Amino acid sequence: MSTEVQIEISQPQRLRALKSAGAVAILVVAGVVSGGIFSRVHARQELTAWTQAQAIPTVVTVTPQHTAASQSLVLPGRLAAFVNAPIYARVSGYLHAWYADIGTQVKAGQLLGLIDTPDLDEQLQQAKADLQNSIANEKLAATTARRWTEMLKQDSVSQQEADEKTADLLARQATVEANEANVRRLEALESFKRITAPFDGVVTARKTDVGALIDAGSGSGPELFAVSDAHQLRVYVSVPQSESAAIHPGMTATLTVPERPDMRFDAKLVDTDHAITPSSGTLLVQLAVDNRAGLLFPGEYTEVHLALAGNAHGLMIPASALIFRQSGLQVAVADAQDHVQLRHVSIGTDLGTQVEIASGLQPEDRVIDNPPDSLAQGDAVRVASTEKVAATPAAHDAEQTHG
Structure with a gap:
C-alpha cells in the first residue's frame, strides 16, 4: 500500500523536473538562435558600412x-639659309668642266662650271655676219640717198624717187639696229656658258658632271648647283593663335639644337606673315640668328624658346x-x-x-x-x-x- 503511494508521489516530481529541463533547453536554444541572428545582423551592418566607406573614392x-611674371614658350623651328640660290642653265650644251664641289666656300662671281655650246657659237657667228652685211647695205643706201638728194636740187630726179632712196636708208638703218640687238642677245647667252656664284657663300649642291647633257629649254631638269649664304640664318616657327597676340617684331628668343644641348643661340624676331594658317591655326614667325661661327646648318631642327609675359x-x-x-x-x-x-x-x-x-x-x-x-x-x-x-x-x- 505504501509503495503505491510513493510511486504516485514521485511521478509528479519527475514530471516537474522534466518540464524544468525542457524549459531550460528551450531557453538555451532561443538564446543561441537570437545570438546568431544578432551576430548576423551586426555583421550585415558592418558589411554595409564597410561597403559604403569603400564606395567613397x-x-x-x-x-x-x-x-610666373614671364613664361617660356617652347616651339619647334626650322633653320633656313638667309639666301639660297639654285643655279640653272640658261643655255643648252654639254658641261665642259666644274670648278666647285659641295662644301666649297665661294665668292660672288667665282666660276663654278663651264658649258660647251657649239650651236650657240655658230648662231653668234651667223648673227655677226648678218650684222656686217646690214652695215654694208646701210652704207650703200646712205651714199645713194645723198646722191639723189643732190640730184633733186638740180631737178635731175623726181621728188618721189628721192623719197624712196631716203626711205630705203631708214629701212637699212633699222635692219642694222635689229642685227646689233640680235648679236647682243646671243653674246648675253654666250656669257651664260660661264656658271658663276651669285653671292658669297658655300656650294650646297652639285647635280651635274663633266659631259652631262644640259637642256635649258625643258625647264624641268634639276639645278646644276646650289649656293647658300649661311652667315646668318632664318628661323621659321609656327606660333599657336592663342599666343599670337604676344608676338611682335624685335622680340628676342633663344635656340637650342639636339646635337649641341649645352649651347644656346640668341635670335631676334624679324616679322610675321600677319595671317593665321587655316589648316593649323598658327602664325608663321620669322627670326634671324647670327651664324658667323658656322655652328648651325640650314635645314636643322631647333627648339625656339620665346619669353612671353605671364597672366x-x-x-x-x-x-x-x-x-x-x-x-x-x-x-x-x-x-x-x-x-x-x-x-x-x-x-x-x-x-x-x-x-x-x-x-x-x-x-x-x-x-x-x-x-x-x-x-x-x-x-x-x-x-x-x-x-x-x-x-x-x-x-x-x-x-x-x-x-
Whole structure:
C-alpha cells in the first residue's frame, strides 16, 4: 500500500523536473538562435558600412599656382639659309668642266662650271655676219640717198624717187639696229656658258658632271648647283593663335639644337606673315640668328624658346585635372566638408601637361587630380593626406611645349 503511494508521489516530481529541463533547453536554444541572428545582423551592418566607406573614392588634390611674371614658350623651328640660290642653265650644251664641289666656300662671281655650246657659237657667228652685211647695205643706201638728194636740187630726179632712196636708208638703218640687238642677245647667252656664284657663300649642291647633257629649254631638269649664304640664318616657327597676340617684331628668343644641348643661340624676331594658317591655326614667325661661327646648318631642327609675359590672374593646374563633358570643360574641387564641387573653367594657355586656367578657379581651391569618370556634384570623397602642388612654368619649361 505504501509503495503505491510513493510511486504516485514521485511521478509528479519527475514530471516537474522534466518540464524544468525542457524549459531550460528551450531557453538555451532561443538564446543561441537570437545570438546568431544578432551576430548576423551586426555583421550585415558592418558589411554595409564597410561597403559604403569603400564606395567613397580616395582622391589626390593639387593646389593651383599663380603663373610666373614671364613664361617660356617652347616651339619647334626650322633653320633656313638667309639666301639660297639654285643655279640653272640658261643655255643648252654639254658641261665642259666644274670648278666647285659641295662644301666649297665661294665668292660672288667665282666660276663654278663651264658649258660647251657649239650651236650657240655658230648662231653668234651667223648673227655677226648678218650684222656686217646690214652695215654694208646701210652704207650703200646712205651714199645713194645723198646722191639723189643732190640730184633733186638740180631737178635731175623726181621728188618721189628721192623719197624712196631716203626711205630705203631708214629701212637699212633699222635692219642694222635689229642685227646689233640680235648679236647682243646671243653674246648675253654666250656669257651664260660661264656658271658663276651669285653671292658669297658655300656650294650646297652639285647635280651635274663633266659631259652631262644640259637642256635649258625643258625647264624641268634639276639645278646644276646650289649656293647658300649661311652667315646668318632664318628661323621659321609656327606660333599657336592663342599666343599670337604676344608676338611682335624685335622680340628676342633663344635656340637650342639636339646635337649641341649645352649651347644656346640668341635670335631676334624679324616679322610675321600677319595671317593665321587655316589648316593649323598658327602664325608663321620669322627670326634671324647670327651664324658667323658656322655652328648651325640650314635645314636643322631647333627648339625656339620665346619669353612671353605671364597672366597675373592665371592659375596653373595639371592637364590631367580637366573633365571633358557635354556640359563643357570642368574641374572637380573638394570643399571643406570633402564634397565635390564641379566648376566650369576656361583655359588661357595650353602648355601640354600643364594648363593655365583663365577663369573659374580660386588660389585656395583644392583641385582633384585624375578625377574618376563617375564623379558628380556633391559626391563625398576621401582626400589623401598628401597634396600635390601644381608645377609652375618657371619650374618646368620643358613641359611648356607646343607641337
